[in-house]
Amino acid sequence: MKPKLIMDQHFRKREELFSAERFEALCELCDVVGGENRPMLTDRLRDHIADMAFLVAAKPTLDGDDIRRAKNLKAVIEVSGTFQVGLDYQGCFEHGIEVLSCAPGFRYSVAEVTLGMMIAGGRGLVQEHEGFRNGTEHWLADNPATDFTLYRQNIGFVGYGMIARECHRLLASFAPTVRAFDPWLDQQDLAQDGVQLCDLDTLVSHSRCLVVAASPTDENWKLIGQREIDRMQAGTLVVVIIRSHLVDLDALLRAAADGKIRVAIDVFPSEPVAADDPIRTAPNVILSPHRAAAVEGGRHPIGDMIVSDIENILAGRTGRSLQAANPDSIQRILGAPLVRAQHTA
Numbered sequence: 001m002k003p004k005l006i007m008d009q010h011f012r013k014r015e016e017l018f019s020a021e022r023f024e025a026l027c028e029l030c031d032v033v034g035g036e037n038r039p040m041l042t043d044r045l046r047d048h049i050a051d052m053a054f055l056v057a058a059k060p061t062l063d064g065d066d067i068r069r070a071k072n073l074k075a076v077i078e079v080s081g082t083f084q085v086g087l088d089y090q091g092c093f094e095h096g097i098e099v100l101s102c103a104p105g106f107r108y109s110v111a112e113v114t115l116g117m118m119i120a121g122g123r124g125l126v127q128e129h130e131g132f133r134n135g136t137e138h139w140l141a142d143n144p145a146t147d148f149t150l151y152r153q154n155i156g157f158v159g160y161g162m163i164a165r166e167c168h169r170l171l172a173s174f175a176p177t178v179r180a181f182d183p184w185l186d187q188q189d190l191a192q193d194g195v196q197l198c199d200l201d202t203l204v205s206h207s208r209c210l211v212v213a214a215s216p217t218d219e220n221w222k223l224i225g226q227r228e229i230d231r232m233q234a235g236t237l238v239v240v241i242i243r244s245h246l247v248d249l250d251a252l253l254r255a256a257a258d259g260k261i262r263v264a265i266d267v268f269p270s271e272p273v274a275a276d277d278p279i280r281t282a283p284n285v286i287l288s289p290h291r292a293a294a295v296e297g298g299r300h301p302i303g304d305m306i307v308s309d310i311e312n313i314l315a316g317r318t319g320r321s322l323q324a325a326n327p328d329s330i331q332r333i334l335g336a337p338l339v340r341a342q343h344t345a
Helices: 020-029 042-047 064-069 089-094 103-123 125-134 162-170 200-206 226-230 249-257 300-315 327-334
Strands: 004-008 031-034 052-057 075-078 098-101 154-158 177-181 195-197 209-212 236-240 261-265 285-287
Touching (some): 064 089, 075 300, 103 209, 103 236, 103 285, 103 300, 236 249, 249 261
Parallel strands (some): 004 052, 052 075, 075 098, 154 177, 177 195, 236 261
């Protein structure tokens, strides 16, 4: 008999996560319950807890009682993009239940948009496009105050996780000098990557393009603020690609308005941005409405990884494509020691 997989992926659509071929492969592996593009009723999920082998959910919500009843549960897989409150992580760890995040599945499409923003911002493509519309374009003119090439350029990453690594891979043909600030890594971790770990002051002062690509934690709230902006060289491009949590957006916009830096942003403190928000007309800013992963097929790597990891789990093989939780990472991401989730019937 096939292991049972409960799929409660809403707010995401099933087709967003899985190509038809990969969903068929999933159904060959597991007896899939759910997968409709609407929320699953809590009672329906709990009806299957006793024989559930896998839970795939946008926001997995299981308390200690649920986990004790889930005698066959092998893995909980979240598909929102980050680990969230509502799951008894400690209970999962104690019962040998893997907790996996789909975050690695975003790296290809998000890195692609990051590279696009770097090129557009570095070469002034958006500014000159707008200049064409009002007759102020600069024909055959260098603009050394703001424009730069990525070739042999100094590139910096705040956070050197999966998206930063994929972006670095895409940049390889430009032969850049790449630095990163990431207190969770050491240089030995990056021996093969050709990236130099450094402190934040060194990073912001040496990078002509600074990519903010770290996951949010209590420690990195507004990590890039006025102090860091003051240390940037004139014409620095700041690309905010994962969470606006890490930047003082008002300070960045003031510096952009003063002409010191350029900014490219895909994520905002409040979304959608209000129609009268002044950011809509801010100068020296490239705006994207949280679309870095929003392309047909752009999230299908998530489905590929889910199928691959379930195959490996059922075969007893190690190695996961998805991001595996552990007590340290959960405490860091959620900002508090592990606490058992409360029942939310």
